[in-house]
Ligand SMILES: CCCCCCC[C@H](O)CC(=O)SCCNC(=O)CCNC(=O)[C@H](O)C(C)(C)COP(=O)([O-])OP(=O)([O-])OC[C@H]1O[C@@H](n2cnc3c(N)ncnc32)[C@H](O)[C@@H]1OP(=O)([O-])[O-]
């Protein structure tokens with residue numbers, strides 16, 4: 588059972604959160620999601636190696652982790668800043684970075700992949716990790732929309748393969764979807780569930796169906812919001828206001844698209860359209876394509892449907 592973040596960190600500091608068999612975790616991809624996953628895994632006592640393509644990218648990942656940790660620590664240790672500093676130092680000491688994926692998985696119990704939403708790129712990565720990682724290492728993908736089995740076939744360890752689908756921002760969102768394919772062994776699935784709980788998340792069991800649970804509902808909703816604007820029926824601002832004040836969502840669909848990344852949204856919808864060309868829910872959007880072509884990828888680059896707040 589997950590806890591509000593303050594209680595959760597307190598219980599971690601006092602050792603009351605159950606630990607899983609997984610201790611050493613490698614996270615591949617240090618973008619929005621990988622950095623968040625690395626932060627929470629290290630905050631919950633795991634040894635974390637975070638991998639990305641260049642040292643410069645990893646510098647940015649590290650700095651975003653530090654900023655996010657500062658937010659957490661500022662609240663949690665408001666009355667004891669020294670203890671906050673010690674917590675932060677401990678978390679950062681459990682986190683290191685690496686540009687060579689093969690070296691990073693040498694003593695890994697679990698690899699979580701959070702790279703670009705592209706099947707061929709993910710398969711290529713896992714095929715090479717399969718050769719480099721020890722036999723016992725479990726592999727998981729954080730894909731938003733690609734069937735886990737289509738990625739897992741790149742390896743010879745399908746029994747040790749599953750999905751761990753986190754939500755953005757990882758330090759705040761409590762849910763973790765844990766996905767099994769028919770080949771996933773009970774032992775692997777149980778270890779993934781236990782790891783998710785050890786990270787303080789509420790887990791739900793998912794089958795390997797398109798979008799699992801959340802995105803099967805969220806993607807059509809977000810795309811219909813974009814189509815509503817394309818049809819000239821409302822502005823992004825009015826749609827966002829309507830969904831926040833009328834449906835109680837914390838962000839409107841355009842704010843959320845900016846938050847997720849327009850490139851990631853495009854990868855998802857293009858992939859589903861190619862697979863299900865007759866389903867109008869998955870039709871690509873000229874407006875989304877235009878923004879992506881203009882490099883307006885959302886908050887991560889400072890502009891998407893909106894200009895990002897500084
Ligand atoms: C078209 C296809 C699209 C499909 C997309 C699929 C994508 C994917 O597969 C699935 C997803 O992730 S879907 C996406 C799922 N995600 C959603 O749906 C997100 C929806 N949005 C939200 O839930 C809220 O707007 C936020 C929580 C993001 C910000 O909350 P807010 O009230 O607007 O603003 P606030 O006051 O600033 O922050 C509130 C509290 O959170 C704390 N904090 C925030 N960021 C932090 C960080 N990085 N680190 C640490 N802490 C962080 C902050 O300190 C504060 O704590 P306090 O104790 O209150 O002082």
Ligand SMILES: NC(=O)c1ccc[n+]([C@@H]2O[C@H](COP(=O)([O-])OP(=O)(O)OC[C@H]3O[C@@H](n4cnc5c(N)ncnc54)[C@H](O)[C@@H]3O)[C@@H](O)[C@H]2O)c1
Pocket residue numbers: 615616617618619620621638639640644700701702703704705708712729730731732752753754755846847848851887
């Ligand atoms: N953005 C979201 O809200 C969200 C939520 C849940 C799941 N996801 C999924 O998580 C994954 C990552 O999404 P993101 O938003 O963090 O993307 P991102 O663009 O922020 O980060 C991806 C990172 O992967 C790195 N990368 C790409 N290829 C690599 C390789 N071969 N080896 C090592 N690193 C590589 C890139 O340099 C980049 O830093 C995607 O599969 C996405 O669908 C995204």
